[in-house]
Amino acid sequence: MTxxxxxxxxxxxTHAPIVEMKGIEKHFGNVIALAGVSFDxxxxxxxxxxxxxxxxxxxxxxxxSGVHKPTKGxxxxxxxxxxxxxxxxxxxxxxxxxxxxxAMIPLMSVTRNFFMGREPKKGKGLFERMDxxxxxxxxxxxxxxxxxxxxGPDQAVGTLSGGERQTVAIARAVxxxxxxxxxxxxxxxxxxxxxxxxxxxxxxxxKQGVGVVFISHNVRHALAVGxxxxxxxxxxxxxxxxxxxxxxxxxxx
Amino acid sequence: MPTDxxxxxxxxxxxxxxxxxxxxxxxxxxxxxxxxxxxxxxxITADRSMFTLSGIMNFLTPAAQxxxxxxxxxxxxxxxxxxxxxxxxxxxxxxxxxxxxxNLGLPLVLSIxxxxxxxxxxxxxxxWIVIRSGLPSFIVTLAGLFILRGASLVGLxxxxxxxxxxxxxxxxxxxxxLTPVFSGDAFGFVFNWLASxxxxxxxxxxxxxxxxxxVEILWFVLVALAATYVLLRTARGNWIFAAGGDRNxxxxxxxPVNKVKISLFVCTACAAALVAIIxxxxxxxxxxxxxxxxxxxxxxxxxxxxxxxxxxxxSAIGAFFGAxxxxxxxxxxxxxxxxxxxxxVFLGGMLLxxxxxxxxxxxxxxxxx
Numbered sequence: 338m339t340x341x342x343x344x345x346x347x348x349x350x351t352h353a354p355i356v357e358m359k360g361i362e363k364h365f366g367n368v369i370a371l372a373g374v375s376f377d378x379x380x381x382x383x384x385x386x387x388x389x390x391x392x393x394x395x396x397x398x399x400x401x402s403g404v405h406k407p408t409k410g411x412x413x414x415x416x417x418x419x420x421x422x423x424x425x426x427x428x429x430x431x432x433x434x435x436x437x438x439x440a441m442i443p444l445m446s447v448t449r450n451f452f453m454g455r456e457p458k459k460g461k462g463l464f465e466r467m468d469x470x471x472x473x474x475x476x477x478x479x480x481x482x483x484x485x486x487x488x489g490p491d492q493a494v495g496t497l498s499g500g501e502r503q504t505v506a507i508a509r510a511v512x513x514x515x516x517x518x519x520x521x522x523x524x525x526x527x528x529x530x531x532x533x534x535x536x537x538x539x540x541x542x543x544k545q546g547v548g549v550v551f552i553s554h555n556v557r558h559a560l561a562v563g564x565x566x567x568x569x570x571x572x573x574x575x576x577x578x579x580x581x582x583x584x585x586x587x588x589x590x
Numbered sequence: 591m592p593t594d595x596x597x598x599x600x601x602x603x604x605x606x607x608x609x610x611x612x613x614x615x616x617x618x619x620x621x622x623x624x625x626x627x628x629x630x631x632x633x634i635t636a637d638r639s640m641f642t643l644s645g646i647m648n649f650l651t652p653a654a655q656x657x658x659x660x661x662x663x664x665x666x667x668x669x670x671x672x673x674x675x676x677x678x679x680x681x682x683x684x685x686x687x688x689x690x691x692x693n694l695g696l697p698l699v700l701s702i703x704x705x706x707x708x709x710x711x712x713x714x715x716x717x718w719i720v721i722r723s724g725l726p727s728f729i730v731t732l733a734g735l736f737i738l739r740g741a742s743l744v745g746l747x748x749x750x751x752x753x754x755x756x757x758x759x760x761x762x763x764x765x766x767x768l769t770p771v772f773s774g775d776a777f778g779f780v781f782n783w784l785a786s787x788x789x790x791x792x793x794x795x796x797x798x799x800x801x802x803x804x805v806e807i808l809w810f811v812l813v814a815l816a817a818t819y820v821l822l823r824t825a826r827g828n829w830i831f832a833a834g835g836d837r838n839x840x841x842x843x844x845x846p847v848n849k850v851k852i853s854l855f856v857c858t859a860c861a862a863a864l865v866a867i868i869x870x871x872x873x874x875x876x877x878x879x880x881x882x883x884x885x886x887x888x889x890x891x892x893x894x895x896x897x898x899x900x901x902x903x904x905s906a907i908g909a910f911f912g913a914x915x916x917x918x919x920x921x922x923x924x925x926x927x928x929x930x931x932x933x934x935v936f937l938g939g940m941l942l943x944x945x946x947x948x949x950x951x952x953x954x955x956x957x958x959x
Contacts, residue, residue, distance in 0.1 A: 425844070441833035444902045445828075454831050454844030456825035466823045472689060493955045513807040 352380045353416060355516050355548050356401065356432065361410035363396055370396040372572040373410070378517055378548040383539055385551045385559040388569035394552050397569065398519050401433040403427030431516035435506045435523065443495030447487055448476040451496050453510050479508045483538050500531025504538045508554070511542055518542060519550045524558045536562050617896030617904050620947045621911035624894060624940065636925035643790055644799045645925070647807070652918025654864050657910055659884055661817050662861030664909035667892050668821070669854040670834030670901030671720060671727040673713075675734030675959030676888055679862035680869075680881025681742040686757040687867055688876040689749045689765055692830065698768035704862050712738070713859025717852035760874030773871040775802025777895050793871035806868050810913070813861070817906035826881040830854065833900030852899045890937065892918055894944040898952055915940065 354377035363371040378384050388394045398407045401412075403421030412419050414430060415490050421427040424434070441450050452472050459468040473490035481489050483504050494502060503523050510518055518541070524532045539562050542548050553559045559566065568575050632640055639645050659676055666673055690701035716734055720727045738793045746754050763769050770776075779803050784790045785798035821827040832840035833847045837890045862881065869940050870876045893899070894915060895908025919937065923930050 436842075438839065440839040442832055442839055442902060444835050444898075444952070445831050449828050449831060453828060453840065465825075466819075467825050467828060469823065495955060556693055585595060 347397055354379050354413075355415060355527060356403065357413040357416075359411045359413070361395075361397070361400060361407045361412070363400055363405060364408045365579050370560075370572055371400070371407075374569065374572070374574055376567055376574075378550055380516070380548050381435055381546045382564040383543050383549040383551055383562050385553060385563035385566045387556060387559055387566060389554075392569040393572045395521070398434065398521060398552060401427075401568075402519055429517060431470065431514055431533035432519065433510035433513070433517070434519040434521065435503070435520050437525070439502055439506045441494050441502055441506060446491045447480070447494055447497070447505060448490040449470050449475045451479070451505065451512075455513060458469065475512070480505065483508045483541060484534070498531055499527050500534045503527070503531075503535050507538055507542060509533075510586055511545065511547060515547060515549065517548045519552070522554065523551070523553050524553065524555060532558060542570055604766075606634045617951070618894070618908040618911065620951070621895045621908040621915065621946055624944070625911050625914045625918075628915050628922070632918060632922045632925065635928070638926040640922060647800055648802060649913070649917040649921035650810075651804050651917070652920055653913045654804070654806040654889055655869060656884065656891060656916055657810045657913030658806070658813050658861050659858075659888040660895065660909040660913045660916075661813050661906050662858040663864050663888040664892035664895055664897050664904050664906055665817055665830060666858050667889070667897040667899070668834050668838075668853045668904045669757075669851055670837065670888070671701050671717075671851055671854065671857045672731060673716065673855065674728065674731040674885045674889075675712075675716060675738050676740035676858055676862050676882035677881040678735050678742065678767075679709060679859050679884075680866045681876075681878055681883055682712070682738040682745075683859075683863035683866035683875035684880045685742045685749070685756070685878075686758055687870055689745070691849070692756060692758045693749050695762065697774075698763055698766045700949050702768065702772075703868060705867060707857040709863035709866075710856045713856040714852055716859070717855030720847045720855070721851060727863050739878070742880075746876070746878055750896055755875055755877040757875040759870055759876065760832045763871055770805070772805060774805060775800075776808055778802035806872075807948045808911065809864065809868065810910070812912040813864075814906055821880050821906055824849070830883065831851065831902055834903075856939065881935060890941050893948065894940060896944075896948055896951070897944075898948055902953060903955070912944075 341561055350487075357377040359375050361371055361374045361376075362369070374393070374396070374397055376386070377385070385398065386394055395407065400407050403424045403426050406420065406422075411450050412421075413430075419430070419587040421430070421432075425549055427434075440453075442453070445453070448469070452467075457471050457475070458465055459471075476490050477487055488496075494505065497505065507518065507520070507523075523535050523539075527535060536558060539549055539551060543564075549562075551559060551563065618703060640649070659680075663673060663676060676921070683705055687701060687705040690696045691698070691703055694701075696704070716727075716731055719725075720730045723730070727781075743754060746756055750756050763773075781798040781800055781802050784806045785792045785796065790798050790800065821830060829847075829850045830847045831838070832843070833850045837847045865884075866876070866880065869880065872882075891912040892904065892909050894912035895905060895910070897904030916937075919940075920933060923933055923936075
């Protein structure tokens with residue numbers, strides 16, 4: 338069950354869901370990790386997935402991002418039935434996942450991390466090279482859009498704070514065309530100020546029309562940005578959290 | 591858009607970074623500083639003739655031979671792996687090259703590519719085993735060190751009928767159009783001209799004391815430039831840094847980590863083959879002790895050049911200067927009154943200082959607190 342709290346964020350989102358998952362079941366041998374979970378995500382909304390340890394959150398997002406295949410159930414992507422055979426497929430379709438380890442390399446510069454594996458190129462044949470100027474410009478610009486002023490594009494990721502790294506990972510996913518952004522516990526290791534930065538980033542991304550799936554333990558963080566909430570309990574969607582009537586708005590920018 | 595730029599740069603919490611601090615973050619810094627220190631040291635202690643043109647060529651030649659290996663080792667280290675078999679590979683490639691030119695009588699245009707092919711295959715095998723087994727490359731290539739050294743001994747005996755030295759390479763390659771590319775001195779005409787106008791020292795006969803630039807120095811510079819270009823300006827360079835920095839993060843981001851690492855092993859083996867070809871043609875023979883201990887010297891070069899043993903950080907230009915330091919110290923001590931055997935003490939000291947220095951630099955770069 339999901340609870341709709343759109344009234345809080347102005348106009349209700351009327352778009353059709355980008356991803357719709359119906360009655361997803363996932364069994365690992367005799368363990369039933371997911372027992373019929375339904376979930377959907379629409380453009381420009383933040384759908385929070387809450388649940389205790391072992392509730393099946395991780396299994397569920399891994400199903401969504403193509404790591405696992407559901408045992409039963411249906412995944413619709415933009416209205417069409419879809420089965421992803423690998424995370425790469427899901428990524429190409431526009432489902433990007435920012436895992437907790439962030440896939441960042443501390444010793445490398447922000448630009449090099451940003452374009453890692455997807456470098457902009459110029460020149461032909463033997464002279465094909467990385468377009469560093471374009472890469473630097475894009476990177477600084479995208480980070481500025483997210484509210485981070487880099488010292489320079491050659492700043493090492495290791496010198497960024499946890500929240501800033503999270504933002505780089507989110508900015509990277511969005512820049513490379515994510516329609517759905519799955520954030521796995523993005524605020525779990527962060528302090529108050531950094532958390533509010535990340536929540537502000539989520540809000541910015543949502544305003545660009547990306548659907549955000551926000552997985553969290555922390556109900557307060559979820560309430561701060563969520564449009565809808567789904568609670569997982571023992572592999573099933575369970576009753577929604579208390580209605581978010583007095584949700585703090587301090588994190589919204 | 592100047593306003594945009596201003597927006598980007600304006601942040602009251604960011605101090606403008608002083609030039610020195612920016613410089614401190616370059617991986618090459620240690621090696622460049624080392625070159626300056628060593629130069630000052632020899633300026634004070636060594637005979638003046640060390641810094642004449644012939645003296646400089648004298649110490650750049652061994653530096654070049656080691657540097658080609660060191661740069662390849664540096665790239666592999668940045669990619670997060672080691673190759674201890676590189677020295678034995680010089681002997682092995684030398685043996686292959688000798689056998690192809692002397693025993694089979696092949697022209698260089700065939701024997702050189704074939705030597706590279708053999709070396710490349712061994713390198714690929716090394717890389718493949720490291721990747722597939724997930725074992726540290728240290729132990730896999732340590733096995734390679736012994737296997738290749740032994741194979742060179744056995745092979746040489748086989749090809750020469752019992753000797754561990756294969757002679758006759760010079761005669762076999764004489765007159766080959768590729769010989770000048772891999773041996774002798776280049777730009778001799780320039781030096782002859784300089785001598786004729788009195789710009790360089792000459793013998794009494796009027797010939798210049800330095801007949802040209804030894805080709806290995808040109809190869810050395812070429813390899814350094816190519817490696818730097820690949821590392822800093824191509825997507826592949828980015829993949830090398832990424833593969834060495836964190837292989838999981840890199841492959842999650844779509845970097846073909848295994849391919850990158852295997853090709854780096856191939857590159858290292860080919861660098862060893864290049865050094866083997868140059869030195870074998872130069873001396874006219876090959877033996878099983880060729881390249882002895884070069885694996886360690888190459889790694890020292892890379893570390894002095896700013897590479898971290900953990901991978902993901904370093905530079906080819908650093909290794910270039912690291913090799914020059916090495917050459918200066920090896921040859922330079924003969925120009926001084928010091929006992930030459932101080933060399934190893936000096937080397938160990940340099941290595942220790944370099945590692946401590948690199949560690950401090952890494953902390954600065956990653957902002958470890």
